[in-house]
Amino acid sequence: MTVCHLYPDLLNLYGDRGNVISFVQRCRWRGLDVQVREINLDNPVKFEEYDFLFIGGGSDREQSLIAADLGARVDSLRAAVEDGLVVLAICGGYQLLGRFYRTPEGKEIAGLGLLDFYTEAGNRRLIGNVAVEAEIGGRKTILVGFENHGGKTFLNGLKPLGRVLFGNGNNGMDGLEGARYKNVFCSYLHGPLLPKNPVLTDYLIALALQRKGIGTELSPLDDSIEERANKAMVKRLLG
Structure with a gap:
């Protein structure tokens, strides 16, 4: 499989590169x-060639630079998304995919x-640990992570x-x-x-394999440490 890491030199807040790793x-x-290909400003890219695309978070200044660069390639990206490209977009990368800020x-x-959502500036930053109940691969799981954003995003039925x-x-x-749309996860x-959430990682891998026409039954890995860490955080947050 081929992974596209978009703008790793500009969008890497809070260790977001760890998602690609x-x-x-x-896998x-x-x-x-x-194989991982890093695409930076003005680098040529054909999104249809990739199996997994990652977009991380960045500051407002960096996002404005990227919005202009990526805007010139939006038709190629839209076609790949509609064709089932697996995408993970975090924070600023998430906001970029919407209608406006x-x-x-x-x-x-x-x-x-x-994607049909918009973001507006808030009057306070939303910061701290987060626990989210999500349906991943047909079963409910609790995802954990850390948020730090000033923008507030609203989904229009998405x-x-x-x-x-x-x-x-x-x-x-x-x-x-x-937000979710086809194989896009924000x-x-x-x-x-x-x-922090290997169940989500494996689901993205399975979707990428399915799109290539390859069997999606992944061999199990020993996730005992990851599962203990996840449960410890859930217990800390939810009691």
């Missing part, structure tokens, strides 16, 4: 050959418009990644976290997200 390592532990002054900065059990999620108001959870 986790995806790749869990290699199973004997799956994986509304500043405190009311100015709307256009996003890529790939399916969320999950329901907030602890923390703020998309906006601290409606109890929703992240979230505000850093941590990074995938090492």
Whole structure:
């Protein structure tokens, strides 16, 4: 499989690169050959060539640079998304996929418009540990992570990644976290997200294999340490 890591030099808040490391390592532990290509500003890219795309978080300045660069390639990205490309977008990368970002002054900065949601500046940062109940591969699980964002995201009927059990999620108001569309998964959870939640990592791997027409029955790995860490955090947050 081939992984596209978009703008790793600009979008890597809170160790978001760890999501790519986790995806790749869990593939290699199973004997799956994986290559990672890092795409930076002005680098040529054909999204249809990839099996997994990762977009991390960054500051407002970095996001504005990226929005202009990625906007020139949005048709290629949209076609790949509609064709089932597996995408994980975190925080700022999540916001970029939406319709717009509304500043405190009311100015709307256009996003890529790939997904039907919008983000507006909040009057306080939403910071802290988060627990989210999500349906992954047909079964409910609790995802854990850490959020730190000033923007508040609102879904226009789009399916969320999950329901907030602890923390703020998309906006601290409606109890929703992240967004899902086809094989696109968006979230505000850093941590990074995938090492903390191997069940989600394996689901993304299975979806990528399915899209390639390869069997999706993954050989089991020893996740006892990861599961203990997840349960410890859930117990700390939920009691």
